[in-house]
Amino acid sequence: MTSGISKKERTHRPLLWVTLCFGGGIFLGAYVPVPFWAAYGSAAVCVIFSFVSFHKTRGFLVFIFISFILLGVIHFRMYKTLPAGHISRIAKFYYGAPVLLEGVVVSDVEQRRRGNTRKTTFRLEVKRLKGKKEWQKSRGEVLVNLFRGENILYGDYLAIEGKLHKPFNFSSDSKFSYRDYLDRKGIKYILSVKKQGRVEVLEGNHGNPFHRYVIRFKHRLSVILATHFTGAEKGIMEGFLLGDRYNIPQHINELFQMAGVVHILAISGFNVGIVAYATFLFLKMFPLGRRGHYILTILILIAYAVLTGAQPPVARATIMAAVFLAGFILEREPESVNTLACAALFILFVNPVNLFDVGFQLSFVSVLAIIVFYPKCVSVLSKLDDKAAERGKTIGAVMSVLKYIGQSFILSFCAYGGVAVMVAYYFELVTPVAILANLVVIPLSSLIVVLGLGVLLTGLVLPTATFLFADCIRVLLALMVKTVFWCVQIPGAYFRVPGTPLLVVILYYAALCVFLYFSRWKADTAIDKCNRVC
Template sequence: MAVLSKPAYCHRPLVGVALALSLGIWIHEYWVIPFLIPVLLTLILVFLSYVTKQRQWPAVIFLLGAFVCIGMVYTKAYQRMPQNHIDHVARYYRKNPVSIEGIVLSDAEKREFLNRKKTTFVMGVHRLKTPWGWKEKTGRVLVNIFRHADVAYGDTMVLEGKLHRPFEFSPDDKLSYIDYLERSGIQLILSVKKTGHVEVLRSSQGHTIKAASLKIKHKFDAILARSLTKNEAGLMQALLLGDRYNIPASIEELFQYSGVVHILAISGFNISIVAGLIFIFLKLLPIPRKGQYLLTIGLVILYAFMTGGRPSVVRAAIMATVFLAGFVVERETETLNNLALAAGIILLMNPSNLFDVGFQLSFLSVFAIISLYPRLMEICDHWVPENKSRLLRYIFQSLAVSLAASWGVSGLIAYYFHIVTPIALWTNLIVIPLVSVITALGLGLLLMGVVLPAAAFMFAACIKVLLNLMVGVVFLSVQIPGAYILFSDMPLWPVGIYYGLFFMMVFIRRPPRRNMEKLEVNL
């Protein structure tokens, strides 16, 4: 008979808080509720929690209910547009070109397709030119300049172009481009013609740390471009710096069909390798142990800035920071609590991150690994005891991580991307160890490119061999019959059933082993 596990709130209080906040954000997204109602409910539920604090369950339920209401209130307040937001007046300026003054908030991406050049970045609006002069405005716009423009993060500039709503590129409303931009606080696009007016007024007006991290990133981009071919550099930029736009579409499609496209996005896997290599390097220096941990935390945060601060990167950086901080203060941390803390911080940064596919996949995969890996290793311990073959145990461990992560994200991948990849389990077994070595060599290449450029070719030569081997493995894996299954659409109800069974498997545990042995004897 299955036994329900111990309530999580006893030693994982942040898990309940993060789930309650998420529920509040979800309710706000799909239900229209007057702002005053959740505010009053929050006060009432906090009062009831205080009154019933001697009775554990009622107090916890009331408190979690209060956090649900807080999630609703916070989301409403976060999404509220000020009176001078540019979106309020944009409809009056769509027919004619408009001049906008603002600051560059992101790294400028320069792309080229079929001899058409484009520079793209996010701008924070400061002023808008009206028939009555310049007026102060707020908000964000996505800027497309249809030429390669000399633009950098932190530049204050004036642009002239056409202001319009974004177009919907995908017929699938599950992956809406408009929704994606709105989650980033962008409702409008400013398109600047090849001959349009672009004027930089002042430079270096952004955050110092972010500006420094982007300069380092550009230096690394140049090293990769100098040392590798265009396609190889594109793959390494994805693995090390989080930029996927230089990967050929055909190669990205192979990774998607083989179920290993996740390695092309910076995540906890990449952060763990980077943090580990940084710590190993710092151990070689005469630095106190706590200083090594603090420096590792600082460099991981800098790396997160450098790779664009995506939800998966922020989640991994927060978890790494909390884990390493535990060593600094000499206290053990709880993994699920760390995961919930990371989720809470990301949702406070932007509640709309809850509906970001990357956020959902990132947290579900890590949750699945945390929850299922120990159980899968129990099976491994039964078949391959610890004193037996280390190689066989390593294979089992890799298989357990891959299997747990696959179970966690398969439902969402089928729902959003209309694909199931049975081959992914086995492809990951080969590709992930390769990526670990490639990442380490890539960091070595970047370091040598800075301190000793003449020696960088040795790392580049090894990377070329391993990248081609990895792509070859991915290519061969998708040739196997049944490697992947494509379908036109996936309704929500099968995904609900899938995750219902998944969470039953997670939260209902086996009886003690001695009881299992008695059951086997009786049978």
């Protein structure tokens, strides 16, 4: 079997090439000073030439792909161009001086506590501001850090006084920047408000009504979790189910990071998959018809993505699940790589800066590695299991168990191998034990998520029965943390690799691409050898 990308694959995977070109254009727009007029003019010319060469397949594809590269450049430049009156354009005139802002709270309000210190954090969509002179109209968002507890809700129209400043970079490491992190969310300035600073709620119930309802519902779910879990347990469950990681203790984060399974603590495609499966099974109890079950599952997944903040991994998994289920509704089988590319293209269209987000990169690369490598590796085990089943029930049962373990190991290996060099580059950490840890942690976390959904559901409709799920979760949480701790104690479980060059990352993925293009998978020969051993 040829593992390179054939002409057929190019035909059935158009979104893969479109997304690669569009993403490449975003990259060029960020680092190459291409004039705006040149990008527009060149894109128009390429589109015209693509129509002219429509009957010449190679020429048509070349011009189309160049057009999408230029569209990526244009889209990135337009996204980064701020309109007149934007807070980021005029904040420099008020930098470090007291300023009074009026605006609407457009995010969930986080109440954080560190020792005796309380901090209220939220995003404010600015409507106007006032320094020493008259009011001035403005637009755009700022992050508000209010250093006291305050009863503020999503949609409140506030008058708030503080000092504007740019986000601080807490580390000299150029790979991670808090300023860049906020910039990807469209925030360039922070408003710091002292304990005695003025905060006045002028009106309420502004903002999106649907978003307001989702946030209130999320708060209700958070109260249910707080009723049955405390401390680290509560923080982990909020991370698993609601996407809020700020209550997870630092030592737990570090422990899971050293074991290479820190992704388990964040809401991700893994959680979305479990929610999708559990939702579909639950809906099958109702006589809604096959299409009704699929449509409702898609709507619930979209609502869940909004509830948890729609971070790139969640958005990716939600879009892929929606496309997959839509394929069943339309009675068409979706293509995995094309579906993944569709998710990436949508996320980059909404926010092209996500291309430079570490979570976006790790999420898509790991899934792509599983899609590309896993079927090729596991095909040997599948055929070997069929041969062993012919020799008797005992051997067949043993081989089925070994097959399951082998599939899990290969899945973990493919996912880790796809992102290992990126983890080394960004986190300066290599975690070989992640392949082993995932074999235990993923099944445990799957059970925890399913039982956690049970806690939330019973907490809403039958609170007295919630303890049945909560007690089991506590045992599984303790077992999961203990397992991670034991894995980290294994010699060579992890090691630091400071200063991994970017060239190593490029060469690694270039080698994988060359391997995919030129390799020939001789599965039949491998199966024959395994049969002789058996």
